[in-house]
Amino acid sequence: MMQRRRDRRILVGLAFAATAAIALTGCSAPSTTESAPASEAELEGRGPIQYVSSPDASGAAQETIDAWNADNPDEQVTWVELPLDADQQRQQMVQNAQVEGSSYSVLNLDVVWTSEFAANRWITPLPEDALPLDEEIPATVEAASYRDTVYGAPYYTDGALLYSRTDLLSAAGVTEAPETWAEMQEACDAVLALPEAAGVSCYAGQFDKNEGLTVNFSEAVNSAGGSLFDADGEPTVDTPEALTALEFLVDGFESGMIPREAITYQEEQGRQAFQEGKLVFLRNWPYIYKSLSATDGSSSVQGKFGVSAIPGEDGPGVSTLGGRNIAISSFAENKATALDFIAFFTSREQEEARLALSSRAPVFSEFFEDEAVTANYPYLPTLLTSLDNAQPRPKVVQYGATTAAIQDEIYAALTGDKDPESALADLQDKLAEITAG
Structure with missing residues (x-):
């Protein structure tokens, strides 16, 4: 195992992302009562628990659960597997919370859901002294907090990466990864003129009508110099910057730069398309690096791809801060077991083991600083730039x-049901109504 570093150095620049997260609080919570951090004594009960999560094709999470179960025969963990679609995951967790169901113990939450679940008291505050928070990337701790109280244990962090077919780019004489949308289009034009690129499309992201579309639209707007909300939490989507971003996506579908089938792409569909050699460029998360690098014959791009920061309008783009937190349902039984399992599940040792299996980016700063680790996972320095x-x-x-609201309006524009100007105007009205409420 990696030797623990006692100096606990913090990655330069990541505090910015934490500060930005505070600015976009949007609306007040349903309750104005502040929550204090829990103590371990307040989390009572020992026995079987349920881990509620999306599927994990890598098998890494199951290995961690198996390791826990082998050592804790009286406190077994059962995996409740939710759909792959993020919106369906959230819906099922919300429904369970609304009926105060005890069948969900430990929740795997998208970082952006943590505030909502904490504000509604669907998850319980965690004792900070039970987690090594001071050794983790500050932005991940902030993303697991609500009103200065920690409600989740950071599980993994995420930033967008641009995956590129370096073999085709090299054959076309393109030696540098694109930093702008125009450069990406120029690179595609050069590649697609090659005979060996027959049947290959230029670019894809996640454009199905689900959370991935919100992420991709947010990144496009930020990468064009705009934002979805201002520092006061007011929506700012009916702007020239947002229009530039949306027109980039709409024009991409109309011109064929983005293949028509990408309108159905979530993360896995995009991975499969790139892995099968159907794309020159793909915007996706770090987790797919492992699959793309597989040497068992399952990846047609093994040894033929590279990673870089996503492009923007006038220079490198702006990633969405992604990742997951692990939290305890307020209605769970055996909360003491749940806390111990979370501490085990998110430990440095387990994160190191999962990195080898899944290429999920760890939340401990030291992994990004260790040359032995970055030699095996060369995308980590690029991810740090993204973060x-x-x-x-x-x-x-x-x-x-x-x-x-974002998904409805942006999807309508991408599919041609609305022009970009109308979609953004309607989205501005919807978001203003939501934030006013």
């Missing part, structure tokens, strides 16, 4: 309504 400038999605209590 340095990352912006959070709107950190609002009514996040479900906010992301649904």
Whole structure:
């Protein structure tokens, strides 16, 4: 195992992302009562618990659960597997919380859901002294907190990466990764003129009508110099910058730069398309690096791809801050077991083991600083660059309504049901109504 570093150095620049997250509080919580951090004594009960999460194709999370179960025969963890679609995951967790169901113990939450679940008291505060928070990337701790109280244990962090077919780019004489949208288009034009690029499309992200669309639109707006909300939590989507961003995506579908089938892409569909050699460029998360690098014959791009920061309008783009937190349902039984399992699940040792299996980016600063680690996972320095400038999605209590409004209007524009100007004007009105409420 990696030797623990006692100096606990913090990554330069990541505090910016934490500060930005505070600015986008959006709306007030349903309750004005402040919550104090829990003590371990307040989390009572020992016995079987349930881990509630999306599927994990890498098998890494299951290995951690198996390791826990082998050592804790009286406190077994059962995995409750939710759908792959993030919106469906959130919906099922919300429904369970609204009926105060005890069948969900430990929740794997998208970082942007944490404020909503904490504000509604669907998850319980965690004792900070039970977690090594001072050794973790500050932005990940902030993303796991609500009103200065920690409600989740940072699980992994995420920033967008641009995956590129370096073999095709080299054959076309393109030696540098694109930093702007125009450069990406020029690179694609050169590649697609090659005979060996027959049947290959230029670029894809996540454009299905789900959370991935909110992320991709947010990144496009930020990468064009705009924002979805201002520092006071007021929506700012009916702007020239947001229009530039949306027109980039709409024009991409109309011109064929983005293949028509990408309108159905979530993360996994995009990974499969790139892994099968169907794309020159793909915007996705770090977790797919492992699959793309597979040497068992499952990846047609093994040894033929590279990673870089996502492009923007006039220079490198701005990633969305992604990742997951692990929290305890307020209605769970056996909360003491749940806390111990969370501490085990998110420990340095387990994060190191999962990194080898899944390429999920760890939340401990030391991994990004260790040359032996970055030699094996060369995307980590690029990810750090992405995280340095990352912006959070709107950190609002009514996040479900906010992301649904974004998805409805942006999807309508991408599919041609609305022109970009009308979609943004309608989205501005919807978000203003949501934040006013």
